Amino acid sequence: MSYCINPLCNHRQNPNSDDVEECLSCGTSLLINDRIRLIKPLRALTDNPYNYIEVFEVDDAGTQWNPVRKQRVMKVLKWNSPKLVELIERESLCLQIIRHSGIPRSTIDDFFTFVIHNNSLTLYCLVMDKIEGQNLEQWLEFNSPISQSLALEWLQQLVDILDTVHRSNFFHRDIKPSNIILQPSGQLALVDFGAARQVTDTYLAKVSGSGGTSTGRGGRYEITAISTPLYSPLEQVNGKAVPQSDFYALGRTFVHLITATQLIDLPTDKKTGNLIWRNKASQIDKPFADLIDELMALLPGQRPQTTEIVLQRLEKLPQRIKNYRLANSKIFRFSKYTLMGLVFVGGIFLSIPLAANYLVVQGEISEAANDSQSAQEYFDSAIKINPQVKNYISKFYFDKASRSTQKLRSAKKYYELSIKYNNQDVDIYNNLAFVCQLLNEFECVTINYEKALKLKPDSWSGHYGLGTFYDDQGKKDLAEQQYQLAIKINSQAIPVINNLSRLKNLKGDYNAAIALALQGLQKTKEPKLQAALYKNLGWALFEQNKLGQAKEYLEKAGELDPQRADTYCLLAQVQEALGDNDNSWLNWEACLILESKVPEVFRWRGDVLQRIRLKPNSRQVRTNP
Template structure:
């Protein structure tokens, strides 16, 4: 076993394992008293365009990684500001995103090192190594994958991407060579060197606002990430968005199911879309349609979130089964038999019985996920007896309510329920909420507006519309809807809590305090109380009333120990009070606990940025 010298200017870098210093240049071989370079994972060359070197390392561990394990180090050789920024961004990305199939890297894993008698300052990033082959290598030896394996792998990758996107990042370079198949059968997503954080500044660059040279520079940085055949047009044009990852994901699976380089596949003359299905006969039409949807030319034509993709993947096996059934002779004969029975029932039975018979048959077909045939029966039943409309509407409403975890199905059923009864407020509200989860924004506003037109004083409708505007960052519109909801129902504590949080975000701290106190008088539910105490502490922190802020935030933590935002705020209070040891403990909780709240990601980013810029700061980063 050898030890390699980290100095890229060294003439002979391979050394015996028992050597402490490089025999050629004298550089220390044990970096930071913990890391020994075992073997290069890329060729070691003098090419000036080879900016990074990558080694497998033996890592003795730190307080963050106490277990000795094989890891990887990425070493930036040249001091280019853009390259320095890239490796710093990769370090921050891997610290913020926590997933077992994404490389782990902590605060101690990013550092600088100066080789002996060298003018270079090396920037080093250590991360976990995943054993196994990348999928580019795997496909080369194993050939195209089956439909069942494609469905399994796609689900695994989207679950990983779900964590990435929820952490406000997107990868920007998904391709088979950046996906590792581990011996366990699990996939890992690697190489976050080009990952991008979704920030207001980034969105401003993407939207083309500003028109300044700085804006053009931002676009130049974005457009530099291009992998031929895998990069969507908006990313090539400097306007990458999270849905750009879905395009690359679709291209990746075309490569996996065809075992053909994408550059060798023909394209449609007018659209430029890949023509690939004849090279993947094992893929049924519903799945092939979905892969093509992932690769749609425009981001808005692709699924909008990872959650939507996971819901679609859950339904795909049934759709594939029904597709095969619908194209079989048995199904065709069965369909005609049922239609004849329905006709016989209409002739020989009484009208109500015939209609009920058709409704029952329709329900059975819907239960088998054959919606088109089910609606044929329902429409026939209504022609015989229009009074069955309400029972059909209720059937679909109940089915939608049981499908809230399957958003696409729930949406379809709510829409069908409205088709048979367009006067039900709850159906419109529920449909709007499902559309909000699916990020179908026009559907959200349209259905909330229809619900409020039917019942203007519906507090739940105003609350739902308010949360939608809140998520979109439209604070004034959100506040207007929250006020209307409270006017309709002064006991609606979730609305009071949301409005209090919104007041804090807008800097109206006195109003936030008044609302939080109002809510605390009206609820005994611990989690709601915790949220309200958190809002109180937040407002007091911003008003520099630190003792009161600390008291309220500690109370919030006692009532609900799983709220990340409480710990983020309490850490800031303790920093301001000079209690650095407890502040650090609360920052750790802030970083570790799960949260979907935007301000939590902002606070996490701020503290990690401070730690990175000031690693020796006495306020943060020391373990008591």
């Protein structure tokens, strides 16, 4: 059969024949955009006004970007209200930019409008690759709750997909079992990006509610709230979704999968608001359950902040589960209490150093099993027996914090514990300040950098760290002051020279930026630092309209470090100014896809994405420098 695209047609089903070119009922062309035939609806075709999207399996003859004829999926927006058009445009842009085998692929020619001539109705059409398989809501109807090993495997796959999504500066906003497909290969796919949102400085300003005020509250922006009951966190229901909102939905999805219980049937703790589910998932060990609960934390700041953090947690989870099982085994509990009894009775059978060392080892095991309270009890008991183990314990916490820097809350706790056992180590204060900076705990940042500089006033790294803090806060003068102090102490500190050169560019002092970049290039042979300095040099020359030189230095930066998004953003702008639009577009794609936390990159991305949105069918995105 072949279906008519006209939603107002009285009889949309037509014979599946190439000879039938127009709908037998309403006369609308059955060949859409000279390439697509609608084979069957994937959702029921109804007159319900709330059913504003129709979805079809289609036969696509292909385009220059997707030349192979194949069965694909097409979404059709029936009602062209501005908000709905904006959503399907955003979904198209999202699927064009994101590249992952677990996400449907779409190209620039797969988004178009189709006008029904007999009633002038304009339909917005989005074509994407079809992902074969069964969604997890359907799969769970005929299968038992998933095991811990399968849950770990599936969570790893989904976070890997989300990692690509988030690194592309989008987030999904509608993760749930019915939007996850189990493919015949056993791999999962994430579909339906109709609610996806782009992360830009403007969007973050909107969700912060700043509205241009200094208080950060009482904003005047309107943001479309899209939510799925039971899977969407409160901030998303209120129209203030953030990337961490995806983690909440992911955690709730896995509660449904590992309990095989509808979320509405699970009780909620009246004091905390947390879902009570562990009693229905006996196959899940505490370390894994803790991670799922952390994903579902009520506030975004209490959840893991990035996909990278979740992936690191998942990598270490099997060993933590193993340690947890060991620490909770009957043999371990028996030996623990037996030994503690012997030690406190008088250490009859054990020498004092051996007893202390044993307690230190048990403290390390308890910490590995996420039993921090028992670990500190062991360590404190060991110090009472043998004070000499104090430095060892301080180093243990310092090393543990260093290994879990991306797990920021834990890192902070471990650095604070390390200071408890050794309060004269400058590196501990510097590292704690840096972790607090990542956590946006600004008082903690300044206090610990000040303590580090008080212990060692000539520490260039302390001034450098404090400078980066002021830099992140937009306090450019204070940042410059700290960078200058760091360079005065250590003229070979290339990262400081690089940051100061970048700061000069941001302040419009391009000659100073060039001088610093050249100074740094004379002092380092390290490729990544050279790339950063060449980037600053090219940036300054671009702003001075010296386009040929700017292009040369930015291309050098790209060769030395192909993963720097800011280099490609700048090179794209230089090539646009030179009229080289084809190469400019290639560099804009790299600018959009590569990971970056640099504020100016988000600004440049926002500018080009806005232009793409205004001209979705054009690959040329001209701009003024």
